[in-house]
Amino acid sequence: MTTLAHEAHHAGHDGHHAPAGWRRWVFATNHKDIGTLYLWFSFAMFLTGGLMALGIRAELFKPGLQFWQPEFFNQLTTLHGVIMVFGAIMPAFTGLANWQLPLMLGAPDMAFARMNNWSFWLLPPAALLLLISFFVPGGAAAGGWTLYPPLSVKAGMGMDLAIFAIHLLGLSSIMGSINIVTTILNMRAPGMTLLKMPMFAWTTLITAYLLIAVAPVLAGAVTMLLTDRHFGTHFFSAAGGGDPVLFQHIFWFFGHPEVYIMALPAFGVVSQIIPTFSRKPLFGYVSMVYATCSIAVLSFMVWAHHMFMVGLPLDAQLIFMFITMLISVPTGVKVFNWVATMWQGSLTFETPMLFAIGFVCLFTVGGFSGLVLSIAPIDTQMHDGYYVVAHFHYVLVAGALFSLFGATYYWLPKWTGYMYHEGRGKFHFWWSMIFFNVTFFPMHFLGLAGMPRRIPDYALQFTDFNMIASIGAFCFGFGQLLFLYNVIHTIKGGVGKAPANPWEGAHTLEWEVPSPAPHHTWETPPDEALVRKGLRAQYLEGHDD
Amino acid sequence: MLKICTGNVHVSRGLLALMLFGAPGLGMADTRMTFQPPVTEIASRVSDLHSFLMGIIIVIFVAVFGMMFWAIFRHRKNLGHQAKPFHESTTVEIIWTIIPALILIAMAWPAAKLVISQRNSAQPDITIKVTGYQWYWGYDYLDQSFGFKSKLLTPQDQIQNYGPNAPAKDAHYLLEVDEPLVVPVDKKVRLLVTSNDVIHSWGMPAFAVKQDAIPGFIRDTWFKANKIGIYRGQCVELCGRSHGFMPTVVKVVSQKDFDTWVAAKQLAAKATLFEPGKPITKEALIEAGAKVYANNCAACHQPDGKGAGPFPALAGSKIATGPKAGHIHIVLNGKNAMPSWKAALSDAELAAVITYERNSFGNHTGDFVMPDEVKAAR
Numbered sequence A: 001m002t003t004l005a006h007e008a009h010h011a012g013h014d015g016h017h018a019p020a021g022w023r024r025w026v027f028a029t030n031h032k033d034i035g036t037l038y039l040w041f042s043f044a045m046f047l048t049g050g051l052m053a054l055g056i057r058a059e060l061f062k063p064g065l066q067f068w069q070p071e072f073f074n075q076l077t078t079l080h081g082v083i084m085v086f087g088a089i090m091p092a093f094t095g096l097a098n099w100q101l102p103l104m105l106g107a108p109d110m111a112f113a114r115m116n117n118w119s120f121w122l123l124p125p126a127a128l129l130l131l132i133s134f135f136v137p138g139g140a141a142a143g144g145w146t147l148y149p150p151l152s153v154k155a156g157m158g159m160d161l162a163i164f165a166i167h168l169l170g171l172s173s174i175m176g177s178i179n180i181v182t183t184i185l186n187m188r189a190p191g192m193t194l195l196k197m198p199m200f201a202w203t204t205l206i207t208a209y210l211l212i213a214v215a216p217v218l219a220g221a222v223t224m225l226l227t228d229r230h231f232g233t234h235f236f237s238a239a240g241g242g243d244p245v246l247f248q249h250i251f252w253f254f255g256h257p258e259v260y261i262m263a264l265p266a267f268g269v270v271s272q273i274i275p276t277f278s279r280k281p282l283f284g285y286v287s288m289v290y291a292t293c294s295i296a297v298l299s300f301m302v303w304a305h306h307m308f309m310v311g312l313p314l315d316a317q318l319i320f321m322f323i324t325m326l327i328s329v330p331t332g333v334k335v336f337n338w339v340a341t342m343w344q345g346s347l348t349f350e351t352p353m354l355f356a357i358g359f360v361c362l363f364t365v366g367g368f369s370g371l372v373l374s375i376a377p378i379d380t381q382m383h384d385g386y387y388v389v390a391h392f393h394y395v396l397v398a399g400a401l402f403s404l405f406g407a408t409y410y411w412l413p414k415w416t417g418y419m420y421h422e423g424r425g426k427f428h429f430w431w432s433m434i435f436f437n438v439t440f441f442p443m444h445f446l447g448l449a450g451m452p453r454r455i456p457d458y459a460l461q462f463t464d465f466n467m468i469a470s471i472g473a474f475c476f477g478f479g480q481l482l483f484l485y486n487v488i489h490t491i492k493g494g495v496g497k498a499p500a501n502p503w504e505g506a507h508t509l510e511w512e513v514p515s516p517a518p519h520h521t522w523e524t525p526p527d528e529a530l531v532r533k534g535l536r537a538q539y540l541e542g543h544d545d
Numbered sequence B: 001m002l003k004i005c006t007g008n009v010h011v012s013r014g015l016l017a018l019m020l021f022g023a024p025g026l027g028m029a030d031t032r033m034t035f036q037p038p039v040t041e042i043a044s045r046v047s048d049l050h051s052f053l054m055g056i057i058i059v060i061f062v063a064v065f066g067m068m069f070w071a072i073f074r075h076r077k078n079l080g081h082q083a084k085p086f087h088e089s090t091t092v093e094i095i096w097t098i099i100p101a102l103i104l105i106a107m108a109w110p111a112a113k114l115v116i117s118q119r120n121s122a123q124p125d126i127t128i129k130v131t132g133y134q135w136y137w138g139y140d141y142l143d144q145s146f147g148f149k150s151k152l153l154t155p156q157d158q159i160q161n162y163g164p165n166a167p168a169k170d171a172h173y174l175l176e177v178d179e180p181l182v183v184p185v186d187k188k189v190r191l192l193v194t195s196n197d198v199i200h201s202w203g204m205p206a207f208a209v210k211q212d213a214i215p216g217f218i219r220d221t222w223f224k225a226n227k228i229g230i231y232r233g234q235c236v237e238l239c240g241r242s243h244g245f246m247p248t249v250v251k252v253v254s255q256k257d258f259d260t261w262v263a264a265k266q267l268a269a270k271a272t273l274f275e276p277g278k279p280i281t282k283e284a285l286i287e288a289g290a291k292v293y294a295n296n297c298a299a300c301h302q303p304d305g306k307g308a309g310p311f312p313a314l315a316g317s318k319i320a321t322g323p324k325a326g327h328i329h330i331v332l333n334g335k336n337a338m339p340s341w342k343a344a345l346s347d348a349e350l351a352a353v354i355t356y357e358r359n360s361f362g363n364h365t366g367d368f369v370m371p372d373e374v375k376a377a378r
């Protein structure tokens, strides 16, 4: 309790050392400020990428070209992908890690405060490069977010801007990850051993390692593209002794772990939310950690399942198929553990819990469609078609994005000091849940029936499902303004002041500091007794009954 | 079966389908919810394997989420349910690791067998080279030594419906070509797939065939169609502007019809653009050029050379009435949405079409381009 008193006292003279005005943000070194920057940035990118998605769905509402020329349509699909992956989802999770890790681990800040500032401030220039690229001759990159050569080698200068943007984003990710790893490994509260830290910290730690491993690989791949484009190298051109497929190998060696870079933190968020609202400890903590680690290791060994159609040797096709199927085992373990956590709980269904449950259901649908895709002969029918589009939107929108919504509602009282409006939160959930499925479920059928992805126009038999998907997309998209409204409403006072711990079943350290969390927290590490009290409540230690 | 659908009919059907969500496609024209009817043994096996997998998946899904929804409905705080803080069981963890692993083995076994048969392209009856171009396909019958290009037949005005009065779309809108690939029924056809420019992918859903076309490399795939008919697919790897406009169409015919067709093709291949032995005159060039134009350029620049939408008019165009070099350059190398014709057309064809453009649609340059000039500009 001494810590708490100290915090409360400290909050009083915050004003002295926090620079005011724009300097507070540009020179930010405080993990909460930087977290806030990350979160707002990613939300702005989410709206930008979402607008592009609506451009795509508008064109696909009916057959024939009615809004865009194919060139521009391809730019929309490409930039939608790049912006959502690198601009929205990844920075959002880094933002969450920034806000939450020090609070949850009992650390005063992230390990490298100035590097933290850098890793954020590299993002806006990267985003600017991407947006400017629409206005250069030839327009933005149009070869898909996968940037396959030779198409990307032949493209206009929009591709160069995309390459530089990816360099910046990669640098930012690497710095952010180093910060996360160092903070987690060195700055945990006394008594909090690795196997007792919150699951969110575990999944973020593994994610950070994945990023450190693969961000340089992506940077290498796009640099090779750049030199092929301008400096006469022939890495990816058969005429010069290279191989276009080499790029795909390198890209997906990055790309598959990238999938888990966007999924693992979501697993962590959900593993915090479900126990809280089940009023029960997380079932199978240790097996969750092992499952996370094995998913991470396996994710490096499955990249060629994205390339079943390039003509791999038979053995390679079989091996990549088997290992890919194997990933569903640890993923399944996670789902089983979440369900077991809810089993025999004392459940309530506040907005964060709704998003977590929505996540588990729909992520599992995405997992199952992934299992179907992993079967190479079936993938013959699905590859590069709408089934794939459905699959990855189930894991990235209903997966990563829903977990981010859940996380926001869960921690918003801590960030702002106010409670959000529960009814509107729930409405946001149901709206998103329904229209997400209206948008993406029909895409499974389109894919099965043979509609290729990345086409601006389609044959008549695909019309019905495309119309449904477009209607769903517009409803889903505009529904997200409600989320923005909910957040702003909460910042402005919401439905009243939030207590330090608004959730009956939450026992992690962030709920021990006042709400809103003062500018500086845990300047002296939390008392070991306080830490142990929380760990016991989470059944991570000391129940010898 | 509605053969021709206007946009409006589809709008209302789409809304109807939305209302009946979950059962769209019921009784509706060609909307499909699953694979196209398989026409090869491999495609049937793929379809069966998929059904088998879906069966298992649905059972697991219902079991797991049945548990979850049981908890959601019974173990609620507002029913007064008390939490039981159990949180660990090694036995349970082992069970739910091993059982899924066993189920996976049950899936992997038939899948592996299918991969092995699918990849066995040995001992074909006939071999055809397939080349992807931006944005059409080329088919070369290697054993019969002839070949041709297969291009989208759908007219531009059906595609570009920016205005309110777009013409009705054909039944096979975007899935129709001028010349389909023709193969005999019940014969093993091996495709050698490659590309001339960027990566494309030759796909045919009814055959469960899909093979990326990679420039500089040749990859193979095969199929043995067991039913006479016309089958339609599309390019399935993003290949630039007109990726959505390069369909794959296969016409499966009886061996007898195939032989007749091959004979006719071989005969036509012997005929050349210009009469052999005679000097190439301006008139000969214009006459040949008109055909080349109709087959390759009219789709965008229109038969009357007046252009349409984003496609500029050639009638009175600065380039088509300006210096020859500029005209040759743009046709050879392309520009933005204008494709490069370097690989697709021969020197003679290019010389002919350029000469034609310079002396038609009201253009009167009076000059002409010889094949050697094109050769020199390459």
Ligand SMILES: [Cu+2]
Pocket: A255, A256, A259, A302, A303, A305, A306
């Ligand atoms: Cu993957």
Ligand SMILES: [Cu+2]
Pocket: B199, B200, B201, B235, B236, B237, B238, B239, B240, B242, B243, B244, B246
């Ligand atoms: Cu294509």
